[in-house]
Amino acid sequence: xxxxxxxxxxxxxAAEMKKPWTxxxxxxETVAKHPPTFQYAxxxxxxxxxxxxxxxxxxLRKSMYQxxxxxxxxxxxxxxxxxxHPWELARPQIIAENDGNDQQYCDWSHMDQPRKxxxxxxxxxxxLWLIENSNMPVENAYDQARKEFYHLRAEQEIQQRVAHDQAxxxxxxxxxxxxxxxxxxxxxxxxSWFDNASQYAEANRxxxxxxxxxxxxxxx
Amino acid sequence: xxxxxLSPEQLVARRLKIRDWNHKIGAVVAPHYSPTxxxxxxxxxxxxxxxxxxxxxxxLGHSTSIWNPYTQxxxxxxxxxxxxxxxxxxxxxxxxxxxxxxxxxxxxxIILFIGTRNGQKDSVVAAAKRARGYHIFDRWLPGLLTNARxxxxxxxxxxxxxxxxxxxxxxxxxxxxxxxxxxxxxNPLENKSACxxxxxxxxxxxxxxxxxxxxxxxxYPIPANDDSLRCTDLIAGLLSRVAEQEYQKANQxxxxxxxxxxx
Numbered sequence: 001x002x003x004x005x006x007x008x009x010x011x012x013x014a015a016e017m018k019k020p021w022t023x024x025x026x027x028x029e030t031v032a033k034h035p036p037t038f039q040y041a042x043x044x045x046x047x048x049x050x051x052x053x054x055x056x057x058x059x060l061r062k063s064m065y066q067x068x069x070x071x072x073x074x075x076x077x078x079x080x081x082x083x084x085h086p087w088e089l090a091r092p093q094i095i096a097e098n099d100g101n102d103q104q105y106c107d108w109s110h111m112d113q114p115r116k117x118x119x120x121x122x123x124x125x126x127x128l129w130l131i132e133n134s135n136m137p138v139e140n141a142y143d144q145a146r147k148e149f150y151h152l153r154a155e156q157e158i159q160q161r162v163a164h165d166q167a168x169x170x171x172x173x174x175x176x177x178x179x180x181x182x183x184x185x186x187x188x189x190x191x192s193w194f195d196n197a198s199q200y201a202e203a204n205r206x207x208x209x210x211x212x213x214x215x216x217x218x219x220x
Numbered sequence: 221x222x223x224x225x226l227s228p229e230q231l232v233a234r235r236l237k238i239r240d241w242n243h244k245i246g247a248v249v250a251p252h253y254s255p256t257x258x259x260x261x262x263x264x265x266x267x268x269x270x271x272x273x274x275x276x277x278x279x280l281g282h283s284t285s286i287w288n289p290y291t292q293x294x295x296x297x298x299x300x301x302x303x304x305x306x307x308x309x310x311x312x313x314x315x316x317x318x319x320x321x322x323x324x325x326x327x328x329x330i331i332l333f334i335g336t337r338n339g340q341k342d343s344v345v346a347a348a349k350r351a352r353g354y355h356i357f358d359r360w361l362p363g364l365l366t367n368a369r370x371x372x373x374x375x376x377x378x379x380x381x382x383x384x385x386x387x388x389x390x391x392x393x394x395x396x397x398x399x400x401x402x403x404x405x406x407n408p409l410e411n412k413s414a415c416x417x418x419x420x421x422x423x424x425x426x427x428x429x430x431x432x433x434x435x436x437x438x439x440y441p442i443p444a445n446d447d448s449l450r451c452t453d454l455i456a457g458l459l460s461r462v463a464e465q466e467y468q469k470a471n472q473x474x475x476x477x478x479x480x481x482x483x
Binding site for chain 2: 006007016025026027029036037041070096099100
């Protein structure tokens, strides 16, 4: 008898219902109409990797039930892009989806999408679109998508710089950025630590020095 | 030059005119996901779809090293070190759970919602209020069902009623023991004692079973991601919305009968 057997509710309650003082529960008809799954039989999973079929004997029998690795054509392109441009991973991204149909609002005949921020995923999808629709080889499609990406990134940077200059011209005052504030706080912490450490060392000078050494000579 | 004074009617007219000018200015925001909206106004079961489950992150399981082999029928594959739950299986089991909740609500059964994780309090309370049931969001008291005479008796409280002037006053009567007819557990792994007590007292349970949980802990498992608040909010909202629809249907029948009664 396993510890958890909640799916055997009807069977255990049938024994209970034989007692004369037990009334029929309110849920009985519902559970009888929708009987719970009693046995979770393992299912044979499809093999995505044909190399695993070469296994023999017990390994093949075991691999029939093991979940297989899921692979997509985008994986190689994505890995290559982020290996070539590792700093793209440092950009903040929004990973929450509005509804599950977000990919239907994108038209990858061009790189810029109104409802999606520019990222490495845009390069991957654009590359796949070029491979399918323009019959380009992978190298040429990737290069074209990459160049379009560079162009759009440069446009973004220029727009930000122009907006910054316009705001300053119209009177905006930009204070220190978060990084500069962080540096200042770090430096203040280090300075206070240095002062405390100096006072501590000065107060405990005799503890830290060897009495056999003559200190008066070192001070001169 | 002093500005001329306007009468109140003219001020109201000017305000309406300015509003007519200005209400067309600006961008129209495309429909987007809002966390509080899915708690206040959850999706009805007719809007249940695979893209909705996919956007909620219901397909993301746990690490492959802490896998419970009994969940093998629910798993689609593994990717990036985690198991991916098959949303086809999720859809099948979720629809069965919806049917169970609908039947229980039709019989005016008591539904108890349990969600003891951080962030699940709002959705659990809203779901229980919508389904006219009860909720537990902090801790399952051991013995709440198996030792109901002692544990529920010590919870205190008394029945309130209104006096002649409509003011609420306390009475000496205490509420009787509440035994739920159905329990919805959003995180069964952390509420194992609740699952065991429901099993011993023969109460059917609906629970979200991740890839590291045992599906035999609950009567009706829903293979989904129990670590995503969006997914648990979606499932709790769906089940409570089903119960609410059944109650409204019963009320409509009563309202229809009321007009046919003789004067």
